[in-house]
Amino acid sequence: MxxxxxxxxxxxxxxxxxxxxxxxxxxxxxxxxxxxxxxxxxxxxxxxxxxxxxxxxxxxxxxxxxxxxxxxxxxxxxxxxxxxxxxxxxxxxxxxxxxxxxxxxxxxxxxxxxxxxxxxxxxxxxxxxxxxxxxxxxxxxxxxxxxxxxxxxxxxxxxxxxxxxxxxxxxIDADRVLAVDRGNHLARWLTTLPPNVLTSGNYRRALTTLARRCGWGFSFFNEAALRRLGAGAFLAVARANEHRDAGIVRLRYRARDRRRVAGKLALVGKGICFDTGGINLKPHKSMYQMHEDMQGSAVAVGTLRALTDLDAPYDIDCWLALTENEIGPRAYRPQEVIRASNGVTIQVVHSDAEGRMALADTLALATREKPSLVIDYATLTGACVMALTERFSGAFTNRPDWRTQIELAGRASGERVWTFPMDEDFDADLDSPVADVLQCTLDSKGDHILAARFLNRFVPAETPWIHIDLAASNRSGGLGHIPTDFTGFGVRYTTSLLLDQQLLGDRPHKKATGxxxxxxxxxxxx
CATH class of the missing domain: 3.40.220.10 (Leucine Aminopeptidase, subunit E, domain 1)
Structure with a gap:
């Protein structure tokens, strides 16, 4: 295969x-x-x-x-x-x-x-x-x-x-149409692969091959490296995996024309190659499609592919959190207190809220590089699907004045998003008596908002950040122009956000010719 x-x-x-x-x-x-x-x-x-x-x-x-x-x-x-x-x-x-x-x-x-x-x-x-x-x-x-x-x-x-x-x-801009198609196709292809084919290890090997093809830099933070970095949140999720091949991949693209670099972009993707739910085991109906829980990482790398083919005027680091969330005697448990790489301590509430744990350390590592903008993608919460159905995806940002541009990019691209509130008073629901923050709440009210507020703890306030909760990543019969259930939602959207709304830099993007x-x-x- x-x-x-x-x-x-x-x-x-x-x-x-x-x-x-x-x-x-x-x-x-x-x-x-x-x-x-x-x-x-x-x-x-x-x-x-x-x-x-x-x-x-x-x-x-x-x-x-x-x-x-x-x-x-x-x-x-x-x-x-x-x-x-x-x-x-x-x-x-x-x-x-x-x-x-x-x-x-x-x-x-x-x-x-x-x-x-x-x-x-x-x-x-x-x-x-x-x-x-x-x-x-x-x-x-x-x-x-x-x-x-x-x-x-x-x-x-x-x-x-x-x-x-x-x-x-x-x-039409044929270069852009073809580039976005290649990125979307890559995202849908990876998401469709069965979980015994796209294991964490095989995913890393595929990315190594892709990096060579596309001229990207490649590095991999394995479990030993992550322990040295103190990435306890990611490692907690990976603990029960039978194969010790989990880790964080970093792909690097650098704009060829150094005179027109408009900023430094970090793309971050949740790559849970299979999610059992862990100790809090999912029922069969909820677990059946959980090989798709890596779609955030697929969208991130698909977006990187599209921007690379367009010679985008950014320096881009793409950070992919690759692991499974398995069940076993080593699985992390409710009430454990975990320390993330930025020092924040987390009281575990539910082992099926693993995506925000894996992203916490990945965001913390990505923001150490001081990017001009961070965008993360994740099939993170069922609450976002309940709020929007699978027709829209949810957007969250620590820059409230960007909300109009974020939604405009959705309308312009046809991959529609809706921005949710990010007010600080939501943090009160995540107060922990024993740690800096609760991982989630027991009742799951507004879990998509609370998940974003949780992730906010791992992004410095001075770093502009957009979180995309991919509610529209899987829709029976497809969505818009996409005929498959897995939609690859986000590649087309992000291209519009960057090149049309121009959130990075103050110069318009010039179409590549070379x-x-x-x-x-x-x-x-x-």
Missing amino acids: ELLPAERNARIEQRKTRLNERLLREHDGSVIFCDASSQPDGHSQGPSLATLPFAALIEKLHREAQRSGPVGMIATRVSPDALPLTIVFVKPTASAFELLTAAARAWKTFAGSSIRNLLVASHGLEPAFSSRVLEAMTTAALAATAAMPALKSKPPRHVDIERITLNGEGG KQAAGKLVRLRK
Whole structure:
């Protein structure tokens, strides 16, 4: 079983040419986006369908569909080869999430077809809106065709997309679309691997290989090194593991152009490769998917991969807390008092609150390097899912004036977040009679907020910090443009947060031109 996904070689070509039948026949399938705004007569939708290729058929299907109300999508087959064609009607006011969702639905109309060469076109849309729909469909097509791990004795046939031709006004940043896709694919791939494949040791070995491919620095703090550092919180979680291969991985990326370094970023990820709950053992239903409890680390490394491919103007350290939370005679127990690497003592309440323990030491180590910004990712609390469902993820920050930018990045990217309060008076609920802080409370009220307040103890006040509780990391049937249950939520979001909202530095990000990913080709044609 491969621990890392194969590199993808999709090409994106951008054109501005007449939309005709010949262009459609050059591709295995086509998607055309039209304006859904009603015309003055109240019956037609968008620009005249009479100017589209195969207009007579499309107008006929449109009239038939209108009998049931507004038309959102028409799927048919055209030409002697019965090539699939989907017409999508979208409103110019549609959000990024709505466009990504519509694009994913459009792709599903190709079920049963092998699409290697896809045409994505806009018809009569304003340039800015055209760019948005072209980007959404490209993103959805790439996500839908990304191979996932398969361990069947007869692996299913997989057809990867080779070329996406974009035709319409405006354009997209193809470098960024491909980079974010690679990062998201990596995050989803790692999360899908079974727990007997992605053990802590195998995860470390996979990261060693990935570091060589991407030119990252690699170091590993094993249990002996962590004992010397006093990382008692992490080591408590790792104590019951049969294999002594837990530890904290540090990956290092340094901006190539030293003149435009905009800041130092730390990405931190929870990497619990399997979570039994420990002494406070989970019931079967809650434990069944707990190989996914490392998704925070997968998102962190996927984000690092995307930013590396974009030659992002930051120095980045990526810290990944890799362990299992097992049960056994050495497992840590309620009422133990543990000392973390920054000296804070923790009264253990529940062994299934292991994620905040592992992150406590990892955050403390990461912030010793004095980064300009820390972002951590974790599938941390069920309380966040209860508060938001799996449609949003929770965000917390020690910089209250960033809340607007944090949520704007979610709306702009289509990976939506909601910021929760971080007021100091919540700390009273974590007062301990015997230690500096309680690990959690018994009743779990507002546990997502209390978990963030707990982690706040391990981030110096002078260090800007954002904590993402990944409530949207697993949604049955997928979310937005992602068709798999494991969504890789956070790679696309963080790219938008950094490059669009520009939380690091005061200079806009300039698109890289020197470094091209293998197999990538972008052609601009008139």
